[in-house]
Amino acid sequence: xxxxxxxxxxxxxxxxxxxxxxxxxxxxxxxxxxxxxxxxxxxxxxxxxxxxxxxxxxxxxxxxxxxxxxxxxxxxxxxxxxxxxxxxxxxxxxxxxxxxxxxxxxxxxxxxxxxxxxxxxxxxxxxxxxxxxxxxxxxxxxxxxxxxxxxxxxxxxxxxxxxxxxxxxxxxxxxxxxxxxxxxxxxxxxxxxxxxxxxxxxxxxxxxxxxxxxxxxxxxxxxxxxxxxxxxxxxxxxxxxxxxxxxxxxxxxxxxxxxxxxxxxxxxxxxxxxxxxxxxxxxxxxxxxxxxxxxxxxxxxxxxxxxxxxxxxxxxxxxxxxxxxxxxxxxxxxxxxxxxxxxxxxxxxxxxxxxxxxxxxxxxxxxxxxxxxxxx
Amino acid sequence: xxxxxxxxxxxxxxxxxxxxxxxxxxxxxxxxxxxxxxxxxxxxxxxxxxxxxxxxxxxxxxxxxxxxxxxxxxxxxxxxxxxxxxxxxxxxxxxxxxxxxxxxxxxxxxxxxxxxxxxxxxxxxxxxxxxxxxxxxxxxxxxxxxxxxxxxxxxxxxxxxxxxxxxxxxxxxxxxxxxxxxxxxxxxxxxxxxxxxxxxxxxxxxxxxxxxxxxxxxxxxxxxxxxxxxxxxxxxxxxxxxxxxxxxxxxxxxxxxxxxxxxxxxxxxxxxxxxxxxxxxxxxxxxxxx
Numbered sequence: 001x002x003x004x005x006x007x008x009x010x011x012x013x014x015x016x017x018x019x020x021x022x023x024x025x026x027x028x029x030x031x032x033x034x035x036x037x038x039x040x041x042x043x044x045x046x047x048x049x050x051x052x053x054x055x056x057x058x059x060x061x062x063x064x065x066x067x068x069x070x071x072x073x074x075x076x077x078x079x080x081x082x083x084x085x086x087x088x089x090x091x092x093x094x095x096x097x098x099x100x101x102x103x104x105x106x107x108x109x110x111x112x113x114x115x116x117x118x119x120x121x122x123x124x125x126x127x128x129x130x131x132x133x134x135x136x137x138x139x140x141x142x143x144x145x146x147x148x149x150x151x152x153x154x155x156x157x158x159x160x161x162x163x164x165x166x167x168x169x170x171x172x173x174x175x176x177x178x179x180x181x182x183x184x185x186x187x188x189x190x191x192x193x194x195x196x197x198x199x200x201x202x203x204x205x206x207x208x209x210x211x212x213x214x215x216x217x218x219x220x221x222x223x224x225x226x227x228x229x230x231x232x233x234x235x236x237x238x239x240x241x242x243x244x245x246x247x248x249x250x251x252x253x254x255x256x257x258x259x260x261x262x263x264x265x266x267x268x269x270x271x272x273x274x275x276x277x278x279x280x281x282x283x284x285x286x287x288x289x290x291x292x293x294x295x296x297x298x299x300x301x302x303x304x305x306x307x308x309x310x311x312x313x314x315x316x317x318x319x320x321x322x323x324x325x326x327x328x329x330x331x332x333x334x335x336x337x338x339x340x341x342x343x344x345x346x347x348x349x350x351x352x353x354x355x356x357x358x359x360x361x362x363x364x365x366x367x368x369x370x371x372x373x374x375x376x
Numbered sequence: 377x378x379x380x381x382x383x384x385x386x387x388x389x390x391x392x393x394x395x396x397x398x399x400x401x402x403x404x405x406x407x408x409x410x411x412x413x414x415x416x417x418x419x420x421x422x423x424x425x426x427x428x429x430x431x432x433x434x435x436x437x438x439x440x441x442x443x444x445x446x447x448x449x450x451x452x453x454x455x456x457x458x459x460x461x462x463x464x465x466x467x468x469x470x471x472x473x474x475x476x477x478x479x480x481x482x483x484x485x486x487x488x489x490x491x492x493x494x495x496x497x498x499x500x501x502x503x504x505x506x507x508x509x510x511x512x513x514x515x516x517x518x519x520x521x522x523x524x525x526x527x528x529x530x531x532x533x534x535x536x537x538x539x540x541x542x543x544x545x546x547x548x549x550x551x552x553x554x555x556x557x558x559x560x561x562x563x564x565x566x567x568x569x570x571x572x573x574x575x576x577x578x579x580x581x582x583x584x585x586x587x588x589x590x591x592x593x594x595x596x597x598x599x600x601x602x603x604x605x606x607x608x609x610x611x612x613x614x615x616x617x618x619x620x621x622x623x624x625x626x627x628x629x630x631x632x633x634x635x636x637x638x639x640x641x642x643x644x645x646x647x648x649x650x651x652x653x654x655x656x657x658x659x660x661x662x663x664x665x666x
Contacts, residue, residue: 007380009381288618291615291618294604298381298603301381305385312596315596319596361582363589368579368588369585371589371592372588373569374584374585375576
């Protein structure tokens with residue numbers, strides 16, 4: 001249950017923001033604004049920045065203090081994300097660990113698992129990835145075929161995952177497997193924390209349309225995972241997956257997306273200088289971003305007040321992903337000399353926003369069926 | 377310290393009770409009878425139950441953001457009474473008049489002066505203060521594009537109410553539009569569940585589903601824009617313009633989902649559509665000024 005401030009208007013938030021800004025003024029400069037470095041250097045920079053964040057006690061703010069957090073809440077997390085973007089520091093590598101694995105352990109893990117994994121997530125000792133999709137199980141996640149067969153005190157995993165971001169350097173994977181073919185499609189699934197550094201786990205990079213290769217196919221060939229790494233019971237996999245997917249579409253990711261939008265809108269303003277029509281378009285897009293930010297903040301206050309924000313997550317994801325694409329398209333079409341290379345990269349790269357983490361088509365199905373109650 | 381960007385729990389509960397009251401008194405069909413009825417009994421009930429004074433200072437229980445929750449509920453029922461202008465005016469007065477006073481306020485538009493719900497109000501706030509019906513300039517006319525939101529048209533040059541008052545009025549008018557949008561969305565969802573073609577409810581087809589999902593997102597964004605306007609009043613014009621744009625999209629979508637029926641006078645979608653259009657006119661006039 002989150003605690004911390006109950007409103008963005010609390011004086012404690014103003015204090016928190018001030019404290020953050022003065023820390024960032026001291027700590028951020030060596031890490032700020034480094035956009036033209038290579039991939040390996042970028043990974044090292046992000047890792048190093050994350051260690052700064054850990055050292056200063058700003059990682060996992062909303063975790064309970066007994067798990068190493070500060071017992072704060074989603075409002076402080078959002079403020080932290082915003083101030084970091086304003087300081088132009090890179091994002092750390094711990095997104096999946098903090099935002100996806102941690103909720104899985106808090107919601108479904110054993111005390112031993114929390115004691116084992118959470119400190120390593122907190123201190124960024126482990127990098128996590130997410131093993132959900134398969135070639136035949138994308139939007140239809142319940143069609144997962146990667147199997148986990150019990151063998152003594154471990155399971156043997158066989159199959160293939162796809163779109164596994166960071167799979168090539170992750171330590172652990174949140175892995176959805178099928179443990180029973182007799183139960184219904186949804187009930188035969190089981191979630192594991194899969195150790196990635198073993199011979200039976202073979203990631204293979206996939207090249208994206210943007211030219212990057214951030215994600216992978218991952219082949220599991222009699223890969224081993226201990227029973228102690230099973231998250232929840234056999235057959236709980238769908239429930240645990242839903243916890244994770246809700247988090248993926250929730251305020252944490254929305255806050256990060258908003259931060260990205262801010263950076264892009266600043267770039268857009270540059271490109272629109274001296275062009276009144278473009279400046280008008282940029283202003284309209286900025287207004288849409290501001291409303292989206294208010295929507296996220298209202299959703300966060302609902303979460304902090306323990307009023308159910310779950311239905312909001314599909315709506316938020318749909319909105320920020322499509323707004324991002326609109327901003328990127330506008331930037332690309334302006335074709336300004338200073339930023340054209342960056343915009344055309346983003347134009348291709350941003351296609352994934354409406355496909356990953358539940359495509360826009362799926363989000364609209366969820367909104368119409370689960371929120372509006374329309375028939376399937 | 378309470379949540380502030382969203383209505384307080386107390387407010388949400390009160391707004392539910394308010395909506396229930398309205399549903400009982402005004403929740404029937406949006407037919408000719410609804411629009412030609414004498415709504416005085418409802419006004420008297422609102423006065424009796426204390427609803428008309430909820431914005432009164434100095435002991436205001438509800439923030440402006442809270443008041444938008446009541447405004448949204450009000451907007452769902454398309455009742456031609458000056459309830460929201462009354463709240464807006466009372467909120468801006470150090471000594472509000474008696475609780476049964478039907479109030480509105482003047483906003484300048486190019487070529488004319490608008491008084492929201494003017495034909496149903498008895499007293500109007502202008503630059504000269506609260507002005508009774510005899511002191512007002514002769515009405516130039518009435519805009520009854522929306523039977524649910526008749527607007528008095530006074531000659532240009534009638535001094536408008538203060539900027540702050542107009543802004544509060546605009547925020548509540550925008551909230552009213554959000555309520556109307558939410559209501560017509562609900563009607564559209566119900567229609568889609570019930571109307572069958574090709575052997576099944578049309579709500580099963582993704583084109584319909586996805587349009588309704590988009591409309592739901594529009595309502596959410598419009599509501600979030602209200603929070604923006606409440607907390608950053610200097611941005612009210614930007615925020616409320618966006619909000620009304622979303623409400624219009626919902627109204628357009630509602631006609632589309634209802635198909636041919638949606639295009640008829642007898643069906644309800646156009647009632648909400650006209651109401652939203654009228655709110656847009658008022659909001660644009662109210663916050664488009666210095």
